[in-house]
Each structure stands twice: as structure tokens, then as C-alpha cells.
Amino acid sequence: MAASTDSFSTFLTQLVASISPGAKILSDQSSTEFKDSLQRWSDIGLQIPTAIVLAATGNDVVLTVKLAVELNIPFVPKSGGHSLWSTIGPEGFILDLSRFKNISLDKEKKTVTNPLGNGNTIGVVPQALGGGISALSGLCGYTSDNIVSARLVTSSGSLITVSSSSNPDLFWALRGTGQFFGIVAELTMQAHPLSVLGTPDGTVWTGSIVFPAQRVEEVLQALAPMIADESAPGTGLLLIAAPPPTFTTCIIIIPVFFGTASVAEAYYQPLISLGPLMMDCKPVTLVRLNDSMEAFCFKGGMPKFEPSVWPKVIELFEELRRKCPDAGATGYAFEWNTYSPENKLSHSETAFSHRDVKVWAEFLSWYTSPESHAEVYRIEQEVLSLMRQDQDEEDEAAFQNWTRNEPLRRRYRGAERLEKLRRLKKE
Numbered sequence: 485m486a487a488s489t490d491s492f493s494t495f496l497t498q499l500v501a502s503i504s505p506g507a508k509i510l511s512d513q514s515s516t517e518f519k520d521s522l523q524r525w526s527d528i529g530l531q532i533p534t535a536i537v538l539a540a541t542g543n544d545v546v547l548t549v550k551l552a553v554e555l556n557i558p559f560v561p562k563s564g565g566h567s568l569w570s571t572i573g574p575e576g577f578i579l580d581l582s583r584f585k586n587i588s589l590d591k592e593k594k595t596v597t598n599p600l601g602n603g604n605t606i607g608v609v610p611q612a613l614g615g616g617i618s619a620l621s622g623l624c625g626y627t628s629d630n631i632v633s634a635r636l637v638t639s640s641g642s643l644i645t646v647s648s649s650s651n652p653d654l655f656w657a658l659r660g661t662g663q664f665f666g667i668v669a670e671l672t673m674q675a676h677p678l679s680v681l682g683t684p685d686g687t688v689w690t691g692s693i694v695f696p697a698q699r700v701e702e703v704l705q706a707l708a709p710m711i712a713d714e715s716a717p718g719t720g721l722l723l724i725a726a727p728p729p730t731f732t733t734c735i736i737i738i739p740v741f742f743g744t745a746s747v748a749e750a751y752y753q754p755l756i757s758l759g760p761l762m763m764d765c766k767p768v769t770l771v772r773l774n775d776s777m778e779a780f781c782f783k784g785g786m787p788k789f790e791p792s793v794w795p796k797v798i799e800l801f802e803e804l805r806r807k808c809p810d811a812g813a814t815g816y817a818f819e820w821n822t823y824s825p826e827n828k829l830s831h832s833e834t835a836f837s838h839r840d841v842k843v844w845a846e847f848l849s850w851y852t853s854p855e856s857h858a859e860v861y862r863i864e865q866e867v868l869s870l871m872r873q874d875q876d877e878e879d880e881a882a883f884q885n886w887t888r889n890e891p892l893r894r895r896y897r898g899a900e901r902l903e904k905l906r907r908l909k910k911e
């Protein structure tokens with residue numbers, strides 16, 4: 485429900501008087517600061533709120549939520565701004581949490597509070613709350629598996645602790661569907677030693693191995709057994725893109741191998757011996773791992789990898805480039821995770837429902853013209869249905885960190901899980 489102008493100004497006046505000196509309220513829509521704070525990763529569905537509240541402390545969040553609830557002012561929280569849903573129109577305000585960047589490490593308990601996430605600019609908290617898939621998921625579990633506790637501001641503005649011993653049902657829900665159960669003002673996560681990477685210097689082997697699209701069948705034949713190999717210490721991306729300088733369609737393999745360069749090269753020999761156009765894989769430190777992967781769009785997951793559909797995927801990709809010239813920088817990526825971690829939680833232990841997913845389809849759709857939107861979406865859907873053609877309905881997965889358009893049964897799989905989530909949401 486939209487708030488009246490009067491209650492909005494009462495809200496802003498009272499808030500200014502109570503929040504911390506480090507916090508800020510922006511309401512001049514023409515100011516550079518307001519425009520900068522409004523920026524998101526995508527302009528799809530962008531709305532202009534009446535105000536943006538930049539909270540600086542957990543207490544600012546509590547005060548803001550309490551007052552907004554009392555005066556019936558709608559709002560959305562926003563952290564890194566990478567989703568399509570941290571936006572609201574003139575009826576409400578954005579509660580901006582991007583200033584929450586402090587990280588503290590507890591060496592004894594081996595935990596970090598408000599730790600860094602996977603993508604280099606993605607909000608840590610929402611990524612973890614939505615499940616959190618990363619190159620390290622196979623080694624250390626999904627990001628949500630590593631949540632130890634949270635300080636949560638509930639819809640009534642109370643600040644509560646959520647952990648396995650305090651509000652355990654909420655803790656279950658937080659780990660996979662947490663964006664729907666309140667505002668997380670602080671998150672404590674399990675830390676892992678660099679030694680899990682299995683290299684003496686804490687590096688991973690990564691880079692690109694590039695082939696022309698015409699070689700799709702032989703490349704996929706060499707790659708398929710590696711993707712199917714449950715014991716391979718690694719993960720990777722298979723990307724279809726048309727990169728500079730030639731802008732012709734290529735297959736780009738981005739491996740992430742947990743081991744030394746010589747072991748990795750031996751493992752990837754079936755691909756390397758095909759004679760790629762270009763290969764620049766080398767050991768890199770973990771903090772540099774995401775540098776070449778700044779843009780992603782997960783859509784659907786598959787429990788198995790089917791190499792035979794790839795020539796058709798390439799055809800669809802080329803159709804997209806023909807029909808939408810502004811989408812030339814697009815890439816279609818497929819991320820696999822081969823390593824089965826010993827610390828994997830059971831399917832029912834958290835609200836995250838995609839532990840069986842082997843390969844995630846990700847569409848890195850870059851386009852500038854709003855007219856291209858329908859065509860981009862249609863082709864993405866066509867690629868997905870190609871991938872899903874032999875799947876049973878219950879195997880169809882959609883990653884909740886990426887989509888709120890796909891049916892709930894694909895995002896939170898299993899009737900029991902959905903039922904429990906609905907019950908918790910009502911409480």
C-alpha cells in the first residue's frame with residue numbers, strides 16, 4: 485500500500501533525528517549521490533523511490549524498519565544491487581546496506597563475520613542467503629551451507645539471533661531462502677584454510693581454452709567425461725561467446741582446477757591435445773579467481789550434461805546475434821561442479837534444494853536496446869528447453885538467486901520443502 489506524502493515526510497523527519505551520524509538519507513532525486521546509489525547491475529524494471537536510506541550500523545537498520553512498519557511505508561533492502569528486485573517506486577524507499585563492508589575474523593572459532601562473497605561486486609549477504617554457488621561449492625559447500633549464525637531484523641523490527649540453537653527453523657530457511665525472512669544485518673560464516681585448495685601456495689589453476697565453434701562436437705566429446713568425473717578436483721565453465729578481436733563464435737572453456745599446474749595440464753590433456761586457438765591457463769591466487777567472470781546470469785540447472793544438444797545451442801546463439809546486433813557481447817555459459825565434498829549437507833538440512841544439480845546454464849545476456857528484451861528472453865528459453873528436454877519435472881531446477889519468474893516448484897524443489905517454507909513465512 486502506498487504511503488501518504490504526509491506519513492513519508494514524518495518518516496523522514498523522525499528517521500533523520502534518530503539514525504547514526506554515519507548514515508545518510510537521500511531524497512533529492514536530481515543529485516549525483518541519489519543517481520549513483522540508484523544504480524543496479526541491470527536497468528530492467530528500474531524504478532525511482534522517494535528516498536534512499538544508507539544505513540551505517542545494525543541499529544540504523546532496526547530503527548528504519550521499526551519506523552517504516554509503524555508508519556506503513558513500503559521499502560526494499562538493497563546490498564550490491566545485482567538482482568532485478570531491489571527496486572521500488574515513489575510509494576517507498578530503498579534501505580541501502582552497501583556500507584556494511586567490515587569483515588572480522590575469529591581465528592579460534594574459525595568464523596568470519598560479514599565475509600566477502602563470490603562475484604567481485606555481488607552483495608555477500610544476499611548471495612549467501614539465496615544458496616550461493618561458487619567455484620568453491622564443491623570443496624567447501626554452497627555459501628549458505630557455511631552460514632553459522634545471523635542477526636536478523638524481523639518484519640516487526642525486532643533484532644534476533646538465528647543459528648542452529650536459536651530459532652532453528654528460521655536458520656533452516658535462512659540457508660537457501662533467506663531473502664524472504666527479514667533483513668540480515670550481520671552474517672557469520674564458517675572460514676576455511678587455504679590448504680583446502682591442495683596447492684602449496686594457495687593458488688588455483690584457471691584461465692581460458694578457446695576453440696572455434698565449428699569444432700563443437702570434438703570439444704564436447706573430450707569435455708563430457710571430465711564433467712561426468714565425480715572425483716575431479718575442479719569445476720569449470722563452458723562458454724559460447726563471440727569475443728574480440730574477430731567477433732566470431734567460439735567455445736571457451738574456463739577450468740578451475742584445485743591442484744598444481746602440472747597436474748591440471750595432465751588432467752586437461754584431452755582438450756589441450758586438440759590444439760585450441762588460444763590457451764592462457766595459469767595458477768592464480770584465490771582473490772583473482774573471479775576477475776574474468778564478472779558477468780553472469782544463472783537460469784536453469786540440470787542433473788546431467790548432454791553433449792549432443794550443443795550444435796543447436798550454437799545455432800541459437802548465432803540467431804540471437806543476427807536478430808539483436810546490440811547483444812553481441814552476450815555469452816552462454818554452462819558451469820559444472822565435479823567435486824563431491826565430504827562436508828556436503830543432506831538434501832533436507834537446509835532450504836537450498838539443488839544439491840543434485842550437475843550443470844548450471846547461465847546466460848550472460850548483454851544488450852542495450854529494450855526492444856531486444858523479448859527476443860533475448862525467447863532464445864534463452866529455447867536453449868533451456870533444449871537442455872531440459874529429457875528431464876523429469878522434479879529434476880527441473882531454477883536458481884533462486886537469479887530468477888523470481890520461474891515457478892516456485894523449480895526454485896524450491898520438493899512439496900515438503902515448499903510447505904515448510906510457506907508455514908514459516910506465515911508465522
Ligand SMILES: Cc1cc2nc3c(=O)[nH]c(=O)nc-3n(C[C@H](O)[C@H](O)[C@H](O)COP(=O)(O)OP(=O)(O)OC[C@H]3O[C@@H](n4cnc5c(N)ncnc54)[C@H](O)[C@@H]3O)c2cc1C
Pocket residue numbers: 525560561562563564565566567568569570581602603605606607608609610611612613614615616617618662663664666667668669778779780781885886
Ligand atoms: C554479475 C553477477 C554474478 C553473479 N554470480 C553469482 C555467483 O557466482 N553465485 C551465486 O550464487 N549468485 C551469483 N549471482 C546472483 C547473486 O548472488 C544474486 O543476484 C544476489 O541476490 C545479488 O545480491 P546483491 O546484494 O548484489 O543484490 P541486491 O539486488 O542488492 O539484493 C538481492 C536481493 O536480496 C535482498 N537483500 C539485500 N540485502 C539483504 C539483506 N541484508 N537481508 C535480506 N535481504 C537482502 C534484496 O532486497 C533483493 O531482493 C550473480 C549475479 C550477477 C549479476
